[in-house]
Amino acid sequence: MNKHGGDDDAQAWTRLLAYEETFQCVQCGYCLPACPTYETMGKETHSPRGRINLVKWAAEGKLTDWRLLADSIDNCLGCRACETACPTGVRYGAIFESAKHALQYKRPQSLVGKAVQRGLFAHVFPRKRVLRTLANATWLYQKSGIGPKLRGSRIWRQTLGPLGAFEPHLPALPSPRERALRPKRRTPQGEAHGRAAFFAGCLMDALFERTNDNSMRLLQATGCEVAPLAGGTCCGALHAHAGDFLLARELAKRNIAAFEEMNASASGGIDYIVNNAGGCGAMLVEYGHLLREEPEWAERASAFSSKVRDISQVLAAGGPLPFRERKPEQGTNIVTYQRSCHMTNVQKVTSEPVRLLQSIPGVELREMKEKDKCCGSAGIYNLVHHREAMDILDVKMAHVRNTGAVTVVTTNPGCLLQMQMGISREGMDGRMRAVHLADYLADACEWSTSSE
Ligand code: SF4
Ligand code: SF4
Known part of the structure; x- marks a missing residue:
């Protein structure tokens, strides 16, 4: 018998579920309107409350089929909008990640699937050299001009699957020489x-x-001395969201150790650890929580997390950027801002990007309806649940169109590619574009030549 009432070893996986956390939920349903999957799928099992109940029942040994929980959790974006909406402070992120972790021990995974995941998580994302090779290969591919000829072919669709839909939206990569x-x-x-x-x-x-x-x-223009975090590696967000906490913790420790070394060698120390990707930032600010049970690391992780800032926070607090009057695109300078869920719901950074955009002379910012709702990108959700992600994206794009904006500004690479995909789905290529906040701000500065 396990402590939650399950009665045999087949229930051992349920001990990994964040059972105690589920008691915070009072079933009020305030989170339901905030949940994109509840909006598009319309089922209680695909709402935050439904997911919390399934975790609870599984932990109590009352769930007859674990696949019900797997389907419900797999379809969750992990956007954590429900956390922001919840009046009782339910820590949905902890419940969600515990379920991802526990289900790893329950669901069968093919050897090939395991090897691919392990290969990406352990040997691609954390390795700068491998990533550089990948970037150089992508540059060569873009230069060859072969992409447009292959797109749409059967071999293309079979090889890349949903990944192929995003390939045309990758930015033009710099050459290996420019990189060096x-x-x-x-x-x-x-x-x-x-x-x-x-x-x-x-x-x-x-x-x-x-x-x-x-x-x-x-950052330099606003008065910061800035250098890349030497020895830094992947933040571990994709690992944690997939339930691989072992690797996520290992990567967190590498980043913490790298920061400590850089901090010790800088006279006067480092004031901030700045990132420009909402998903990475959310992971970095949660290192303290991730390593809370490891005595050697807990305090160091909290110290690291306390210095993490999104770039918009540092820019908004720093000296004025050298903006000039922005020339209209497509006859207008109306922009709208698509928030990164993790930046909004985990880092709680919301006003700074808005203030920065509003401070550019000539730019008119129009907020979209349901501005806090996920666009459907959510890490690799749009690859593994492509159809569901496109349903969510279509709802988002209707709101974008209603603003009359010609530019959608985002603060996360996944959101950026997803919004570009949305623009294509709307048939707005060439008339609307998606751009990262840092690129939009830099483009508005007097040093830029592209907006002259
Ligand atoms: S994380 Fe997002 S998709 Fe998942 S239950 Fe919460 S609001 Fe819904
Ligand atoms: S998660 Fe929060 S908002 Fe949603 S039903 Fe439970 S208590 Fe209510």
Whole structure:
């Protein structure tokens, strides 16, 4: 008998569920309107309350078929909008991740599936050299011009699956030579506003390197001395969301140790660890929680997390950016801002990007309806639940269109690709674009040549 009432070893997996957390839920249903999957799927089992109840019943040994829980949890975006909406402070993220972790021991996974996941998680995302090779191969592929010829072919669809839908939306990557010439450190211009370690991320640095460079330049312009977090690696967010806490903790420790070394060698220390990807930032601010049960790391992890900032927070608090009057695109300068769920619901950063956009001369920001709702990107959700993610995206795009905006600004690479996909689905290519906040701000600065 397990402590929750299950009566044999087949129930051992349920001991990993965050059972105690489920008691915080008073079944009020205030979270239901905030949940994108409840909106598009319309089932209680695909709502936050339904998911919490399934976890509770599984932990109590009352769930006759674990697949019910797996289906419900797999269809959750992990956007945590329900946490923000909940009046009793239910820690849905902890319940969700415990279920992901527990289900790993229940569901059968093919050897190939296991090997692919292990390969990506342990040997691709954490390795800068592998990511650099991937980025260089993508640059070569883009340069060859072969993409448009292959797109739509059967071999293309069979090889890439849903991934193929995102390929046309990747940014044009810099050449290996440009990559090698990027500045490693930037000293502040004007009055100094602190020293920052820039968290470049894994895929972010491989596929959105120009956004990272623009981010460092903006930090410099606002008065920060900034250098990439030397020895930093993947934040571990994808690992944690897939239930692989062992690897997530290992990556967290590597990042903490890298920061401590950089901090010790900087005279006066590092003031902030700055990131520009909502999903990574949310993981970094939760390192304290992730390592809370490891005595050697708990305090160090909390100290690390206390220094984590989204770039918009540092820019909004720093010296003024050298903006100039922005020229209209498509005859207008109306922009709308698609929030990153993890930035909103975990980091609680909401007003700074808005203030920054509003401070650009000539730009009109129009907020969309249901601005806090997920776009359906959610890590790799849009790859593994492509159809469901597109249903959520279509709802989002209707709200985007109603703003009359020609530019959708985002703060996360996944949201950026998803919004570009949405623009294509709406047949708005060439008339609307999605852009990262750092690129939009840099483009509005007087040093930029692209908006002249
Ligand atoms: S995390 Fe998002 S998708 Fe999942 S239950 Fe909460 S609101 Fe719904
Ligand atoms: S998670 Fe919070 S908002 Fe949702 S039903 Fe439970 S108590 Fe109510």
